[in-house]
Amino acid sequence: MNNPSLNTHWMPFTPNKGFKASPRMLTGAKGMHWITDDNRQVLDMTAGLWCCNAGHGNPHIAEAIARQARELDYAPCFGFGHPLAFELSERLAHLAPGNLNRVFYTNSGSESVETALKMALAYHHARGEAGRQLFIGRERGYHGVNFGGIAVGGITNNYKAFGQWLPTDHLSHTQDLRRNAFSRGLPLHGGIDMANELEKLIRLHDASRIAAVIIEPISGAGGVLPPPVGYLQRIREICDQHGILLIFDEVICGFGRTGEAFASQTFQVQPDIMTTAKGLTNGAAPMGAVLAGDHVYDAVMEASASGVEFFHGYTYSAHPLACAAAMATLDVYEQDGLYQRGDADGEISQYFERGLHSLKGLPGVIDIRNYSLIAAVEFDAPAGTDIQAMAWEQGLMLRSLGNAIAMSPPLILEKEHVDQTVGILERCIRQHF
Ligand code: PLP
Structure with a gap:
């Protein structure tokens, strides 16, 4: 079945009606990216649900x-x-x-x-x-x-x-x-x-x-x-x-x-x-x-x-x-030294931290907090879902937590991914507020 009906799957922790009206389908994943059913690459800044720490599609694990x-x-x-x-x-x-x-x-x-x-x-x-x-x-x-x-x-x-x-x-x-x-x-x-x-x-x-x-x-x-x-x-x-x-x-x-x-x-x-x-x-x-x-x-x-x-x-x-x-x-x-890669004082964690905290001062932002490679940006209103949706359209997956959006990227993250995230996030926040 190439185009299954979306009606039968009762999806967990999902606004089912919203999803089914406007589905976000993941059909593949490699490294830091998802591939969608319309063939877009989306940067995964959430490691799935905080779980794909080594990135996606690792051949050693698959084999x-x-x-x-x-x-x-x-x-x-x-x-x-x-x-x-x-x-x-x-x-x-x-x-x-x-x-x-x-x-x-x-x-x-x-x-x-x-x-x-x-x-x-x-x-x-x-x-x-x-x-x-x-x-x-x-x-x-x-x-x-x-x-x-x-x-x-x-x-x-x-x-x-x-x-x-x-x-x-x-x-x-x-x-x-x-x-x-x-x-x-x-x-x-x-x-x-x-x-x-x-x-x-x-x-x-x-x-x-x-x-x-x-x-x-x-x-x-x-x-x-x-x-x-x-x-x-x-x-x-x-x-x-x-x-x-x-x-x-x-x-x-x-x-x-x-x-x-x-x-x-x-x-x-x-x-x-x-x-x-x-x-x-x-x-x-x-x-x-x-x-x-x-x-x-x-x-x-x-x-x-x-x-x-x-x-x-x-x-x-x-x-x-x-x-x-x-x-x-x-x-x-x-x-791959991934336990140490998230060291809070390490290069990539510091780069991630500096990038995110540069968003301080944007409209609606009341807090930015992180430890190493886990972070949240909090707003003065429940903007998380909207910003998550806008970011998705622009090629970035974030986690919505009501008033906040959260990030927990795969530990293979590089600086270019941080730059991309900060850029998209800034646009989305300005667009929303
Ligand atoms: N405990 C913590 C701290 C979690 O973050 C989660 C899931 O996000 C769970 C338990 C539940 O895990 P699962 O969804 O695999 O049942």
């Missing part, structure tokens, strides 16, 4: 998936295994900071989040603290779309029709436009005070009821909010004082976005559990991985003498094609 499909297309992971899953786990454990040595596979960021929340409950249960059932998330936090994730998340539209079915409370978000607008890198003001709000929530709920705090090191879908200086360190300290686990949701930050493999390394704060997905396979196969500290794994293992220790898993956990994609992706990241 690894094809080879694996011929060799072992599927293997059940309940009670059986296949060597690639163990090999990948060793590699991830080696890459991850501290004692995050136990790897549990999922198929998405949302599933990684559910898995991490359940690990936290299982950990406390195993240690005789089953009363710790409450989670602390954060306003504007995004942790996927499953019931646990929307409960700990802090984006109202994502739960208002569905409810929040986990016991949760939320820290405030960390945006402070009054003091931190137009920050380059980490915002300077307010980090410790913002983190100290956790103490208030602990007084309110009592530590004996709190299982974990879950936060994104840099809040992504909630607007790209890098953590103010000292914030993450202080959250860690408070968690430690009260026996509360700290979960970092690194579904966006992981795999090079902040200049190291993981943001926990960049910001030097060690979580107990870390969720990943997206960049793990460069977006080429659905896969997530949750990395748990040895202490979390050991507690759950030791609590049961025999039988299944953790009643959780997915039919496609450690899917062989996804494992092959992940192994090849890690090869590419390592061989």
Whole structure:
């Protein structure tokens, strides 16, 4: 079928009626660019959905998936295994900071989040603290779309029709436009005070009821909010004082976005559990991985003498094609030096930062913020969708986040791509306001 009807596909997070009236079809992708059905090249400044960190169409990854499909297309992971899953786990454990040595596979960021929340409950249960059932998330936090994730998340539209079915409370978000607008890198003001709000929530709920705090090191879908200086360190300290686990949701930050493999390394704060997905396979196969500290794994293992220790898993956990994609992706990241490419002080990050911040002063722009190769431009009105649409027409893909547009380009970005982006963005902003 060359021209399928658009009616049957109920599209996710999409204004379906709008899309179907004016479709934006992607038919191919190579390097930094998409190819559209009308044969245009569109610059991808979003790495798809924050996932294609090595750019598109990498032959090493494509060949690894094809080879694996011929060799072992599927293997059940309940009670059986296949060597690639163990090999990948060793590699991830080696890459991850501290004692995050136990790897549990999922198929998405949302599933990684559910898995991490359940690990936290299982950990406390195993240690005789089953009363710790409450989670602390954060306003504007995004942790996927499953019931646990929307409960700990802090984006109202994502739960208002569905409810929040986990016991949760939320820290405030960390945006402070009054003091931190137009920050380059980490915002300077307010980090410790913002983190100290956790103490208030602990007084309110009592530590004996709190299982974990879950936060994104840099809040992504909630607007790209890098953590103010000292914030993450202080959250860690408070968690430690009260026996509360700290979960970092690194579904966006992981795999090079902040200049190291993981943001926990960049910001030097060690979580107990870390969720990943997206960049793990460069977006080429659905896969997530949750990395748990040895202490979390050991507690759950030791609590049961025999039988299944953790009643959780997915039919496609450690899917062989996804494992092959992940192994090849890690090869590419390592061989091409992509973890370091996003170094906040590195040449390309600095060029990107300077380019974007040159837009300060344009009509409607109330903030520009970035850490390394993740950034947002915020407006004084919900202009994101319109500017995204105009940019698309001019050959640039951006992410709309309501009042803001976000960028998280593939880490293979070159200066010419920054120049093109800044030029188009400036035209679109002037056109809109
Ligand atoms: N967690 C974070 C921090 C995310 O940014 C996302 C997706 O953007 C998710 C979880 C959910 O991932 P997925 O869409 O793969 O379920």
